[in-house]
Amino acid sequence: MTDAKTNYGELDPLFHPAAHYASPDKVLNDEDLSMPEKRVILSSWASDMFAVESCPSLREIPGIGHAIRLADILAALRKLDGEDDDPPRPGGVPMRLRRPWAAALRRYP
DSSP, X not given: OOOTTOOOTTSOTTTSGGGTOSSHHXXXXXXXXXXXXXXXXXXXXXXXXXXXXXXXXXXXXXXXXXXXXXXXXXXXXXXXXTOOSOOOOSOSOOGGGSOHHHHHHHHOX
């Protein structure tokens, strides 16, 4: 088994991007990376593979000395897609409180 927090200094930045970028904003602002390369890095960071077991909204990425919020990674991915808006707020009417019988009434006038 290998140690995930190894020194990656001599490796290609795309092979171990965490060793070269400390935050999602650093990835977004790197002019040497193409949009697909940025997406690969950010998507890999968002992966459940890096989720903190006791706090799944955080990601512990090898080579970075601090946890990164999943919300920040997803916001960076949205910026790549040209979507600067915040994600929709959770909520709405739960399914159990909706009127399933209303659709049935519409079918049978």
